[in-house]
Amino acid sequence: MTSTSVDQGIQRHIPIIGDINTKSSLAYRATRGAVGVVNGLQMALGEAYINGLEIPDPALKAIFHTSLSALFKNFPALLAPYEWVLHETENVAEGANDLMKVHYDRPQAMLNRMLGNWDVIYPKYSMGLWEKGAADLEQSQMQMIDDLIEKLDIQDGDNILDFGCGWGCIPNYVMSKFPNVRFTGVNLSHEQCDYMRHKMQDPKSYLGSGRFTLVEGDINEVEFEEPFDKILSVGVFCHVGNLTHAFRKVASILKPGGKFFLHIITVRTPNNVSSVYTHKYIFPHGRYWSFDTPPSINKDLKTIKRWYMNGINYHKTMAAWLQNFDDSYEEIKDLDYGIDFEKFRRIWRFYLIWLCTSFATCDGEINGNGQFLMVHA
């Protein structure tokens, strides 16, 4: 595929008026105008909520459910709030330091409590697998990593890179199963790296087994001398704006015959999506790639298998996070958020309810997660 056709694939969107193949500037401008209206309504509701609008959760969920179902099914172009959502950006990840401040370096006592923090399963900020009968959040995360181990075909002795490793949950769990696997974890979040540095001193943790190397750094900049047998990245590429460059980088550090496992939030719509609310308050520059986009970028890596994971799995995961967030009120209310806790709480509740509901719309068949197994092209 040429780079022009890749560009066209990424920029493809359904105009609000006219046929999908309509590339007329009038249709495009009309679509962008309608997007402006959706953006305005979304922000008005979000900011009214932040500022104290009393609206019961079921009513908020009903508003999200009805509007998102219609948008996903009929007008997905209206879910691309900025033109950059439709294109690849200049850097692999834009505004990474802002993202850390706004999101990942928030008080860890709050994040760890929300995500769950157990003996082997450390906080894991990505979809759990519920469809195989998991009884709770911890089991759902274990079952998701078991599924990854199988799909990536992890073998004892593999040297593995985890791009955007969070709190080291996946390395810790995989190393608990394979005594000779080695892991390198990359993460830009200083706070999350502190969590892992602490665990690396703990003989009970597999991160403390001498088989784990931590690199605190930005995906845009990190370099490695030795290539890896396997590379994985779970829940991180929503922060990557340039898949072409990212895949080139991954290919350059993947052994011949090696495998890359990419797990992302994805949408089964022709265009990528995002939201003005999450861009401003939650994930600056975040976007959710169309399920067809990663396989269309096949210059350095090619997709040999892909799986669509039904959104209900993420709906249940986020419902558990929201419950934990609410239940921990007394424990987390006095931490330092840089803003009044009540305002912070409302910003996060709107985000959690929004995303939790969005994954349940259309029976989880449009907004879910995608997994892509890739090898050298």
Ligand SMILES: C[S@@+](CC[C@H](N)C(=O)[O-])C[C@H]1O[C@@H](n2cnc3c(N)ncnc32)[C@H](O)[C@@H]1O
């Ligand atoms: C949603 S979390 C997923 C973490 C982990 N993979 C998991 O499944 O729990 C995304 C992770 O990517 C990291 N991250 C985001 N942008 C990054 C960047 N530019 N460089 C390095 N790490 C980044 C965040 O700090 C966070 O740990």
